[in-house]
Amino acid sequence: MSGWKVFGSRAKRLEDPALLTGQGRFVDDIILPEMLHAAFVRSPHGHAKISGINVDSARAMDGVHAIYTLDDFKPHLTNERLVVGLPSSAYKQELDRPALAMGEVVYVGEPVAIVVADTRYIAEDAAAMVKVEYDILPAVADCRAALEEGAPLAHSSSPHNILAQFDMGYGEVDSVFANAPHVYSESMWQHRGGSQSIKCRGAVSIYDPLEELVTLYSATQAAHTAKNILIDMLGLNENQIRVIIPDVGGGFGPKLVFYQEDVSVVLAAKLLGRPVKWTEDRREHFISTTQERDQFWEVEIAVDDNGKMLGLRGSMTHDHGAYTARGINLAFNSALIVSLPYDVPCYHMDVVLAVTNKVPVTPVRGAGHPQGIFVMERLLDRAARELGIDRPEIRRRNLIPTEQLPFTKGLKTRGDAPVVLDSGDYLACMEEALERIDFAGFSERQEKARQEGRYIGVGIANYVKGTGRGPFETVTVRIGPSGKIMVYSGAAAMGQSTQTMLTQIVAENLGGDMENIEVVTGDSSVVPMGIGGSASRQTVTAGSSALLAAQEVREKALKVAAHMLEASEEDLEIEGREIRVKGVPDLKVGLGQVAHAVAGTPGYALPGGIEPGMEATKNFMIDDLTFVNGTAAVEVEVDPETGKVSFIKYVIVHDCGTVVNPMIVAGQVIGGTAHGIGNTLFEWMGYDVTAQPITTNFAEYLLISAPEMPHVEMGHMESPTPLNPLGVKGVGECGVVPAPAAIISAVENALAPFEVYLDQVPLRPPEIVEKIQNAAIS
Amino acid sequence: MKPPPFSYHDPSNVGEVISLLGSLENPKLLAGGQSLMPMLNMRYVMPDHVIDLNKVEGLSYIKEDGGTISIGGMTRQRDLEYSDVMKAKCPLMHDALLQVGHRQTRNRGTIGGSLSHLDPAAELPAVCAAHDAVVIVQGPNGEREIPFSEFPLGYMTPATEMDELLTGVKIPAWAEGHGYAFVEFSRRHGDFAITSAAALLEVGSDGGITRASLTVGGVGAAPVRMNDIEQALIGQSGDEERFRELCEACREIDALGDVYASSEYRQHLATVLSRRALVKAYDRATGKA
Amino acid sequence: MGETRKISLSVNGKTYEEEVEVRFTLADFLRQQLGLTGTHLGCEHGVCGACTILLNGRSARSCLMLAVQADGQEITTIEGIAPSEEEMHPLQEAFRDNHGLQCGFCTPGMLTTLIEFLGDNPDPTEQEVREAISGNLCRCTGYQGIVAAALDAAQRLREAKGV
Helix, strand or coil, X not given: CCCCCCCCCCCCCCCHHHHHCCCCCEHHHCCCCCCEEEEEEECCCCCEEEEEEECHHHHCCCCEEEEECHHHHHHHCCCCEECCCCCCCCECCCCCEECCCCCEECCCCCEEEEEEECCHHHHHHHHHHCEXXXXXXXXXXXXXXXXXXXXXXXXXXXXXXXXXXXXXXXXXXXXXXXXXXXXXXXXXXXXXXXXXXCCCCEEEEEEXXXXXXXXXXXXXXXXXXXXXXXXHHHCCCHHHEEEECCECCCCCCHHHCCCHHHHHHHHHHHHHCCCEEEECCXXXXXXXXXXXXXXXXXXXXXXXXXXCEEEEEEEEEEEEECCCCCCCHHHXXXXXXXXXXXXXCCEEEXXXXXXXXXXXXXXXXXXXXXXXXXXXXXXXXXXXXXXXXXXXXXXXXXXXXXXXXXEEEEEECCCCCEEEECCCCHHHHHHHHHHHCCCCCHHHHHHHHHHCCCEEEEEEEEEEEEECCCCCCCEEEEECCCCCEEEEECCCCCCCCHHHHHHHHHHHHCCCCHHHEEEEECECCCCCCCCCCXXXXXXXXXXXXXXXXXXXXXXXXXXXXXXXXXXXXXXXXXXXXXXXXXXXXXXXXEHHHHHHHCCCCCCCCCHHHCCCCCEEEEXXXXXXXXXEEEEEEEEEEXXXXXXXXXXXXXXXXXXXXXXXXXXXXXXXXXHHHHHHHHHHHCXXXXXXXXXXXXXXXXCCXXXXXXXXXXXXXXEEECCCCCCCCCCECCCCCHHXXXXXXXXXXXXXXXXXXXXXXXXXXXXXXXXXHHHHHHHHHC | CCCCCCEEECCCCHHHHHHHHHHCCCEEEECCCCCHHHHHHCCCCCCCEEEECCCCCCCCCEEEECCEEEEECCCEHHHHHCCHHHHHHCHHHHHHHCCCCCHHHHHHCEHHHHHHHCCCCCHHHHHHHHCCCEEXXXXXXXXXXXXXXXXXXXXXXXXXXXXXXXXXXXXXXXXXXXXXXXXXXXXXXCCCCCEEEEEEEEECXXXXXXXXXXXXXXXXXXXXXXXXXXXXXXXXXXXXXXXXXXXXXXXXXXXXCCCCCCHHHHHHHHHHHHHHHHHHHHHHHCCCC | CCCEEEEEEEECCEEEEEEEECCCEXXXXXXXXXXXXXXXXXXXXXXXXXXXXXXXXXXXXXXXXXXXXXXXXXXXXXXXXXXXXXXXXXXXXXXXXXXXXXXXXXHHHHHHHHHHHHHHCXXXXXXXXXXXXXXXXXXXXXXXXXXXXXXXHHHHHHHHXXX
16 A cells, blocks of 8 residues: 555644643533532442441432432332343353442442432532441452352352352373473462543433433443443433443543443433433542452473473462452453463463452453463573573573464463464564663673662563454444545544544545544444444554445545546545546545535436445454564662662563554553553552452552653564554553563562562562562571 | 531631631641642541631741741742752751652642641651751740650641641751751652651761761651760761661661551661761761762 | 632633632632633542642642632633644643643643743753653653653743743
């Protein structure tokens, strides 16, 4: 496709002007006449029976319009629970969230009642006055303890605390390990925190009794999913519900989930006949928005004398939280990804998901992949150390060479499709990262630093990640009689520049004028189906559909224009807002005229005998994930006296296939890196033994700020995937995936003189000091 | 996260503040608001009355008189940060202020608010402890002075009575050319310190220390002056190993511990940061830094 | 409605006389009462910095002020930064050119903070910029585009002044 003008360029973002001038419209910015404000009464306990709820004094307060519990909602619900779990045969029990607490609360923050008042201030006053009587039950705060004999039950009606159990793998693991010359085992704790998008969740609902139409504005990553769940819960038909996604101030995973608050706000608005707004505040975000949390791994690696991997096996316990708000996918991703970039002859992982009395766990940017990569990279570092092999060298000996791609692993995706690594050059990628960090010169730098009493270290980590999860994302491209090109999609935007991305792809085929294109995403009324924003998928799925739709509209437009200009299609070109005969600039017709011509006039045939409407709708179907790959290389300095880790250099070299907009790709990778650094060194979502969260504000839960964040140096490789017509792979989660493994490797390397070995994320300063002290004692 | 209902008062002079404090039930003083407002928003405090000090006249000033710096209670941290008087006469405070919060919080936060809030990890109380500052409070019976050593009664509990207002603080300056250092360890720039150390040193022409002050913040319930170390420092030269030995005494501080940092870790940091503060202060006193 | 007060203040050069509930934060007043929703609330406890406005030219967190405290003061919000509807401020332009925003939610606080900072320090180093925005959290960008934008804007502003 020569002659590309905007595709692949550093085009300025179309989203920016509004956001830079305060004209964005986030959900909390929606202000409607007669609008009321909601606050929620939430469980203060990890686990308790509700023996009574008294709302009388709260209801009597000035400015309070209603207080609803599940009992009040029941007559209006065709399904009292949010049934959202992704299918799997691994479930041992179903734990779907009720719309509001159903006689028992199972995590701190679980919504019990919704209070609707004139202002949020009054709603909070009244929420504090609602008297809920709780009989406190023993809570499960630790996912390992949950599985012990005699552990209290997280749900009193459950038979046990196992949500699901599965294994995966290939090859003769037992005999390989029995005969392996070297086997090394490790125990690892990995923890990730919440999404902590700077804008929390929120919902505004309007009920129009004339049209019998429910409208929900929700800060969600999936409008159509929300619509379908509401149809299921409220017994509505498809025409009675519209879900619109306004500007979303960061998603990062948990906004993919449909929540109790969404359905509660919808019902409150319907019952009161007035618009109702709920804006999640930060404390609510900490206790009621899903998060990632603990995984405990017991793993071992078998290698030969040369460090060639013979096998990898182990088990993992995953903290699932109190309900299924998404499925087993997170633990599945972690177990699936471990061996992927390397040629591992045999692999086996046993996984158990434990129910705990904590807010449900669902994917956060990276979605289990950083954990799996951490396991692999830590084990390789261990083997390298034991065998006296350089850390890059052991990787060279085990990475899958580019000549062997596509490479079919002996594993299946959650949709039971074979895992096939499609394209890339993992070795070349690692070598570039090593060069950029000057790995070869590092030992000299380290020696010099040690002479000055400074402890510096270098670490690397390779990763692949499946992106572009199917099955499809619809895109309609339409040229209207105005000549404006409209693009509609079920995709969802939450900061990833979706509008700009789709515009660049469509513009490339329809005249190159980005200003003439308007993209509408995140509105369930514009396309009938949609999946939404997750799994680094939208450029792959919606982008491919957009390309195909734009190409079809182009063909149609050329055909009609050829008819109108009495020219041959091959002699026409689209330039700006016109179609013209090449070399004859005066022979032209506007895009609007072309659209007009096929809009139809009663009694007259359409020109060129084509279908009416200058539009096309495409659903590019995707079965296979396309795998991005990359390498992070990090140089750190550790202050062994305080435990402080600071960055000297951070390099990431990555390959996401064809690049639509290099500026946006860099932004995604660097932003993901910040998230990964935060997970590694700062973020920790703590709970006490009663499952009470103890990090519920930004002074206790630390997000990385600008001074701690290193400048990230990037290297781009471009191996287009054969799996979609654009050759693109996803990029939204890439930065986060290798960060924990690379940083911990670097810290361990810096602390080598102390013989401190690291097996956890996050790793915080007091722990570093303690490990150094313990190593000195032993 | 919205403030609970309260009545609002914005008196214009100290007398009115004192009489409001004496007459209102469950009042709370609002200075720069950088600690009180979050607590109001989170409803950790539920006052019936908020008395706003921002319109009270005469509480914002920085004056120097005969070796003593007088600072009004409502003086903003930013004004202290940019004050030439403070830079010249109390460089320790300038050093500390650069680590206090962020530009936006220093623009609003006041010294009186910080001292009254008395967070054990806050920088300004540690500076006042280091400098043997004197806190000036005014009540129905007039003004009284409280030496900073007697100001904290316990964890976040200042010695002001319910009907008293902290109107200012006096800081005795040290000799010109003294060494100073405020060293803290926090997870991120601008966070409250987990532990801090403030050192002041005067050094004779022979390189021997003639006067010393060492304060540890964030470890005890209030900033702790390390009197024994101070005495032992007199006559010492700037030998880091000697500092290291002396600072081991910081492990004996009665320490707070929580899930973010254990008492042992804070004590450990106290030894490290005290040593680093002394080294830096000594180097500054002797023109090496 | 609880206790209210009448206040008069200037926002983005326009004078407002409003009756406001005394417990309303300045941020809620700007957003809900004046409809200036460009000022964002990210944490309401003074850490994230999204609500930063300029109070008499100095950056301040509007979630940590009561609306009544703005009586008689001059406030500038993100809506008042650009010189005109057609033209953006050089800092806004630099943010766009350097990909200094993704979801755009922290952006208002970043812009107001940096406008004050670049006034104080027209020729900052990268580290100084990073410290200046240490009280503004961003979850999307990793700060790199923001820092680049600030340095770029500093240069544009210096050039405009002929420095």
